[in-house]
Amino acid sequence: MAVAAVRCPVARAAEIVSGKWTLLILRDLCAGERRFSELQQSLPGISPKTLSERLRHLERRGVVQRAARGGVPGHVAYRLTPLGEGLQPVIDSLRAYGERLL
Numbered sequence: 001m002a003v004a005a006v007r008c009p010v011a012r013a014a015e016i017v018s019g020k021w022t023l024l025i026l027r028d029l030c031a032g033e034r035r036f037s038e039l040q041q042s043l044p045g046i047s048p049k050t051l052s053e054r055l056r057h058l059e060r061r062g063v064v065q066r067a068a069r070g071g072v073p074g075h076v077a078y079r080l081t082p083l084g085e086g087l088q089p090v091i092d093s094l095r096a097y098g099e100r101l102l
Helices: 003-007 009-017 022-030 036-042 048-060 088-101
Strands: 064-069 075-080
Touching: 009 022, 022 036, 022 048, 022 075, 022 088, 036 048, 036 075, 048 064
Parallel strands: none
Antiparallel strands: 064 075
């Protein structure tokens, strides 16, 4: 990323939420903790590889937290961190804008 872009708050935020599917993953996680399979079901057309890559990207950025859950069989769940929860107003604004377009 260019030095000027790093200093721009909009560019920094865009770098986190950019990428196909990312905003939709965040939309789903705004509603609460989700298992990998639940995310995949709510996003028809996303490949498991792409979903894994997007979730890892969001984890590295501190927006999403991955948690292994016990039980038989065990599973992995994802939820927003406090930093990720700060994206809720952005997602809400995009939803409202999309509704106006429809």
